[in-house]
Amino acid sequence: MPSNAKIVISQFGAPEQLEILDSDIPSPQEGEVLVKVSYAGVNPIDVKTRAGLGWAAQHNKNNLPWTPGYDISGVVLKQGEGSRKFNLNDMVTGFIGFPLRGGGYSQYVCVPESELALVPEDISLKAAAAIPLAGQTAAQALEKAQIQSGETVVILAGAGGVGHIAVQIAVAAKTKVYATCSADNLEYVNSLGATGLDYANTDCLKEIGHIDVLIDLVGGDTAIQAMKHLHPGSRVITVPTITASSVCEHASQMGIIGMGILVEPDVTQLEELVKLISAGMIKVEIEQVLNYQDVVTAHKKIETGRARGKILLNMQS
Template identity: 45%
Template sequence: MANSTDTLPESTMRHVIYDRFGERDVLQVVESEIPQPDAGQVLVRVHGAGLNPIDWKTRKGLGFAARQIENSLPWTPGYDMAGEVIAIGEGVTTLVPGDRVMGMIGFPGVGGAYAQYALAQADELAIVPEELDLMTAGALPLAALTAWQALFEVAKLESGQKILIHAGAGGVGHFAVQFALERGAHVIATASASNRDFLAELGVHEVIDYHTTDVAEECYGLDVVLDLVGGEAGKRSLHTLGEQGVLVTIPTVTADEIVSAAEDMGLRAHGMTVRPDAFHLDEIAELIEDGDVRVHIDEPFPMDRVVDAHEKLEGGHVRGKLVLDCR
C-alpha cells in the first residue's frame, strides 16, 4: 500500500448501519475499525454524506438496491460523499493523500458513505472545486449525475429546446434546471408556491404550481420532460410532449407503466438508473467553478440525528439536498 493508515490519530470510526429492513428506528450509529484500502481503492475522511430518496427506500427493503444488499446486512448506507483522501491502495496514481474528493461510491451493493471514513474506488472520485466546501460537495454526486445523465445522455437536450422539469426545487431537480439553463434550453419547472422564488433565482423561465395547475393544460409541444415524480404526474406529462418529444422518468417503481402509456400514445419515454461517472463529475465541477451551478443544502444533520434526517427525507418537499455531517 502506497500510504498507510498508521498515521491516523484514531483506529476506530463511527458509522451508521441497519441490520434489518424497516422503519427509521432500524438506523443505528456504531463504532468499527477503520478499513484499509485495497488495490485501486482510496480511504477518505468523510466530511459530508448526501442523503437521497434511494436511501430510505432501500432501508425499507424496496427497489433494486435492496435486493443487492439483503444478504449483506448489517450494512452502512450512503452512496454520496466528499472528504479528504487519507490513504491510497496499490496501483492508485490519480490521487494522493490530502486531495479533496467527491464521488458516488459503492453503488448499488456496497454503499458506505454514512461514515467518518469510507472506502472508494479511485475511478469513482473527482476533485472538489475550491469554491465548494466538503460538506456541501458531499450532497452533489448522485443527484447531479442523475440530472446530467437524464438530460444529456438519455433526452439529448439541446440549446433552444423547451423542457418541463417536475419537482424542480428538489435534489435532482435543482441541478437539472441549472444544467438545462446552462445548455440554453427554455426551462419550465413544477414546484409548490413556496419554491417559486427559489426557482426564479436559479433562472427558471416559468414555474407551475402543481397544486393549482394541470401541466397538460398549460404546456404543449415540449421537446423534453424530466419526470422526477412518477406515477400519474408522469403519465399526465405525456400530453405535453410534441410529436418528436421525449420523457425521461426517474422513479423506478412507476417507470414501466409510464413507458407503456407513452408507447400507446405513439410517444417516446425512457426510465433510467444513474451510474457513477467521474468524468461527468469533473464537467459538473467546472460549472460550479465558473459560477454557473450552485448546490443548495436544505439542512445538514449530525450523524447522531440520522433518524431525523431520514424522517425529513421521507417526507419529501426538501429544497435542494440534505446532508449528513460526518466530521
C-alpha cells in the first residue's frame, strides 16, 4: 500500500520548519473525491502562513501540524458516496480548502467535488495547478476595480503569479496597462501587451499621467509610494491582506477609493479561466517546478518576491 507524503507546518517560523510526514492515504467521504496530486502551486499566502502571519496562521495555530497548499492539479482515483461530477481518471484542478483546510501539499488529498474543475486534455497539469488561486485573485481584483475599456490601469508586480494573469485580463478588457517589474522582466511584461516599468526607478509611474486604477500586489510602502501618482477618484485594489488597512486608510486621506480583497474560491470562475487557457487567451507562466522534497527552496524563492509567474511542487517526484 503506497503511503501519502505530505508537507506540514509543525511550528511557525523559517522555511526550514517545513517537514515531510508520511501518512495513510485518506478515503473520500460523501461528496468528495480522492485526488492523486500531480502538482501543487506555491503561493505567497503559504509563505506568510508558515511564518505565522495572517488569518490562516491565526486560525490554525492550535491545529498544527497543518498541511498548507490551496492549488492542486491531479487525477481522480476514487469517488465518495454521492460523488457524480467526475469519472475515475479524470484530470482535475482546484482552489481547495481556502483558507482554513488547505491540504494541497500532499500526494493524495480528499476534496469536495464542488471545489474542482475538469482539466481538458489540451491543458497541461502544470498550467492547471498554476491558475486557481492566482487566476481568481487577478480576475476578482479587476472585477472589484470595475475596469472600463480605455482606462489606464497600473499593476504593481506585473510579472508575478497573480500579476501576469492580471495583465492579460486587463489587456483583454482593452485598458491601457502599465506593470512594474524587475529590469529582467520588462521584455516579458511587454510581450503580454502591457508597458513594463522598472520598479528600481522609484519615479517610474510619474510619466504615465492620469491613472484610473492601481492593482496593488505588493502592499505596504510600495503601494503608498505609488499612490502619490494617483488623483482623487482613482481606484486602488490592494491584495496583500497584512497591509490592506494601512493602504486603504492612506487612500481615503488622498480622496482615492481604496479597497482590500480576500479572494473567494468560485469553481464556475475557475472553469472559465481553464477555458481561456484552452483557447490560448491566457498564457500561464511557470518559472520553476521543484520536487516536493525541495519545498524549502520553493518558499525561499517566493520570499524574494522575484519569481516570474508561478512556482510549482511536483508532488509525485
